[in-house]
Amino acid sequence: MRISAAAIALLLTSTAAIAADLAPAPVEPVAPVVVPFSWTGFYAGANVGYAFGGRDTVGIHDPAFLGDLGKLTAKGFLGGLQAGYNYQFDNIVVGIETDFQGAQIKDTVHGVVAGEPGxxxxxxxxxxxxxxRIGYAYDRFLIYATGGLxxxxxxxxxxxxxxxFSDSNTKVGWTAGAGLEYAFTDNLSGRVExxxxxxxxxxVRGAGTLHSKASPDFHAVRLGVNYKF
Structure with missing residues (x-):
């Protein structure tokens, strides 16, 4: 019996040692790979804003210059849609954007020129x-400049x-500006521009030789959101 007990104890000890040798080594946790945010891709969104500061001086000519009637300081609300594409390399972001705005940017002026009201x-x-557009990205922040047609x-x-007399037509000019955009998620961003x-x-021509010179312009601040596809 003493021999049997000793044999059983030896067997259990050997089995425990073998089991310890076969136990898997502890695995070190692997840190997740963080993929940096990229501005590359197509996007579309919407915006609202306010226009102000127009300085359209209304001059009366018949045919010689008679004087200025006053200055139209156009202002009003606007809102619309935008879409574009960005491409990022390193911290530089280049792209192109188009937008279309419905607006109520207007003003009225009264005055007297050469003794006559207008x-x-x-x-x-x-x-x-x-x-x-061209900008500089710092992770999810993008500061950019823009300008064109x-x-x-x-x-x-x-x-x-x-x-x-009157004139109601589509006119072509130019625009320039700048903005700051922040990506809240990989797809959704907000901007101020x-x-x-x-x-x-x-x-703008009237009857005979009567005419006026128009030079409409304005400044605008817009808030917008974009969805990147």
Whole structure:
């Protein structure tokens, strides 16, 4: 019995030792790989904003210059859609964007020129832009500059010395601005953007030799959201 007990004890000890040798070695946890955010890709979104600071001086000509009726300081609300594409290499982001805005950017001015009363009104009903963009990305923050083509419908009406004339057409000009965008998720981002829009100078003609020079422009601040596909 003593021999049997000793044999059993020896057998159990050997089995425990073999089991210890066969136990798997502890595995060190592997840190997850963090993929840096990239601005590369197509996106689309919406925006709202406010326009202000237009400085369209209304001059009366018949045919010589008679004087300035006043200054149209166009202002009003706007809102629309935008879409574009970004490509990021290192921290530099380049892309192109187009947008289309419905607007109520308008003003009216009254004045007297050469002893005769007059009234002018400008109303920008919609406009759009097509712009390249270049920026610098710091992870999910993007600061950028932009500029390019602008076009819009401008309804211009003027009355002077009993005569009324108007022009309502699509005009082409230019725009420049800058913005800051932040990506809340891999797909959703928000932005604040400033734009200056200028539609150049053109002539609005009335009866005979009566005409005026229009030069509509404005500044705009817009808040927007984008979805990156």
């Amino acid at each position: 009234r002018a009104r400008s109303d920008i009903k919609w406009y759009g832009t097509l712009r390249p 602008a076009y819009g419908n401008i309804d211009y009406k003027l009355s002077y010395n009993g005569a009324s 400033y734009q200056y829009v200028n539609f150049g100078s053109y002539t």
